[in-house]
Amino acid sequence: MARYTGSVCRQCRREGMKLFLKGDRCHSGKCAMERYPAAPGMHGTGRRKPSGYQVQLREKQKVKRIYGVLETQFRIYFEKAANMKGATGENMLQLLERRLDNVVYRLGFADSRAQARQLVNHGHFAVNGKKVDIPSYCVDAGDVITVRENSTDIEMFKKLREGTTRLIPAWLELDAANLSGKVVELPKRSDIDMSIDELLIVELYSK
Numbered sequence: 001m002a003r004y005t006g007s008v009c010r011q012c013r014r015e016g017m018k019l020f021l022k023g024d025r026c027h028s029g030k031c032a033m034e035r036y037p038a039a040p041g042m043h044g045t046g047r048r049k050p051s052g053y054q055v056q057l058r059e060k061q062k063v064k065r066i067y068g069v070l071e072t073q074f075r076i077y078f079e080k081a082a083n084m085k086g087a088t089g090e091n092m093l094q095l096l097e098r099r100l101d102n103v104v105y106r107l108g109f110a111d112s113r114a115q116a117r118q119l120v121n122h123g124h125f126a127v128n129g130k131k132v133d134i135p136s137y138c139v140d141a142g143d144v145i146t147v148r149e150n151s152t153d154i155e156m157f158k159k160l161r162e163g164t165t166r167l168i169p170a171w172l173e174l175d176a177a178n179l180s181g182k183v184v185e186l187p188k189r190s191d192i193d194m195s196i197d198e199l200l201i202v203e204l205y206s207k
Helices: 008-015 025-026 052-067 071-081 088-097 100-106 115-122 155-161 198-205
Strands: 123-126 144-147 172-175 180-183
Touching: 025 155, 052 198, 071 088, 071 198, 088 100, 088 180, 088 198, 100 123, 100 144, 172 198
Parallel strands: none
Antiparallel strands: 123 144, 144 180, 172 180
């Protein structure tokens, strides 16, 4: 399977905002956006005013990078969202938020979505008591995500038991003592606190 293997900090600089792809580093002075805020490349500080298409494309690329999905998978999410009731853009963001790797990250079990994806791939989590090792698994309201018993001794999970400063979204509920979380309800647009203009993506794919 294809995957991006370059510098993730370069992606943040290209999109002109922090995408929080490296966990704690993004909150420190070592963050590339703090040190080199210009777009990558020798002409990064002298770019022309982007066209309407470029603005739409950059918004799509930004959301893909935030959630760590490739083009084909992202297009599938869009098409599925378009066939659901309601606003297509909001439906698409809801589907992305319901990915298991994103939920693991949102609950504080991982410092970044990339780390959460790796933890899920390695089989450290169960959904409703059953092992799930597919990062794109779509959770539903009422689902309970737990750290599997043979993984509870991992250092990051031990630290989580001691307490977390991560702000947990209203649609999720964390039980740090038991290393479990629950999907209280499906996420709403107001629960997604990132700077995303999903209408630009809808316009791009509607051409």
